[in-house]
Amino acid sequence: MSDDMRAVAARALAMVDLTNLNDDCTADDIDTLIARADTPHGPVAAICIWPRFVAHARAKNAEINIATVVNFPSGNEAQDSVVTQTAQAIADGANEIDLVLPYRAFADGDHDRAGMMVSAVAAVCNGKALLKVILETGELVEAGLIAEASRLAISKGADFIKTSTGKVAINATKDAAQVMMTVIADGNRTVGFKPAGGIRSTRDAAAYLAMADEIVGEGWATPDTFRFGASGVLDDLLAVLDGKESEVGEGY
Template identity: 55%
Template sequence: MNVDDRRALALRVLPLIDLTDLDENSSPQAVAALSARAITPHGPTAAICIWPRFVETAKALLHGTGVRIATVVNFPHGGTDMDAVLAETEKAIADGADEIDLVLPYRDFAANGAVISRQMIKSVKKLCGNKARLKVILETGELADEALIEAASEVALEEGADFIKTSTGKVEVNATPEAVRIMLEAIREFRRDAGIKPSGGIRTLEDAGHYLDLADEVMGKGWTAPETFRFGASRLLDDVLAALNGNGSAAADSAGY
């Protein structure tokens, strides 16, 4: 990819990035640094995704910037404690979260079917209402089976998810083109107004370009926008900024979510 092509792709990718800090040892100082990083000389990222305990801090730091505050519930294991999930969601929204990333109870889904997953997604969506977007993390690397990924995508979309997301970034297999294609095809069939978020292991502009090409192929050019497509890929910003600053590639050998 030549310099001009990399720059054009970087400009497309930048506003689709959700910068993420879900490290167990995260701190208010780390969230402040992440918030500052989200405002680049070339424009802001779509959102930052942080632990619920830091939502109020980030909201104050990012007020008026256009950067959304996303947080996680039921994370990362996707348990079935409905009361705990609803309490987490309610508190996060009260603290100012713009987006809620809910982990599908994927183990229960694979073993027992969709009953609990449907109830959880529907209930969290009701709490979100018009106040927050709901992203449902399918943990596709753990579901593994194509039919299960397709079924989970359909369930999430039917129960009101605004986005379906591949992964928590906390398992061995995260975003893959195969899973993203299945998810995009479900969106095309059931809910063209819903979005997708490939997460985990996307580190270079070339990686990002493959997923955008896939979205263009399945959904048509012009579909991708911050309301329909996100990357959960903090390391990706390094390569985006390198391209925009004319410094070549910065992320080819980086690791991280």
């Protein structure tokens, strides 16, 4: 394995949101995830889990960075309920909230509903948790709509914009990433980017990081501004760092 690929793997590992959003996830699975997150080559950026497991994960590990999801995966829950879920997740110990934009409403032209949802959750997160807004780009499809959703989420308080839930047919794509990172680069404040779903190899990670370097700038992508929403990629990153053959993992 080349030194260049090892360098990519080391860079990417620190940006992984190690994810278990399986419908059949258990507390034992969360314990396993927490153990996997502390690798021989350093910790991942965060674990990303269902809200019902946040308190358990925080009790298990006081230091780990915990992301959780709200309005997930449908994007069509009532705003009051999502706000309540967000506040409870933060109280339970979540450091980061991954909010699904009401993308169907947005695609149908109801931008006010989508914007109000982001604003309301941003108000709860303010100073307490990082807010990542999931656009569900595989459902929005059109580049212009993805760009418009990116700008809306950023204008309403998103700290990150994220491609996907990993629960639809098309998740992270390089085309969507290019659109979203171009919006970030054209903006007037620092906003992060998170591709999620279908990222399973060091080569996949390398492609996204190269795009970030080209569009937003060399050195911009750090764990503070760039995350990979994934579970399967970790095994491959570790294999590359250990000098072994690529081991493309299964999972989100």
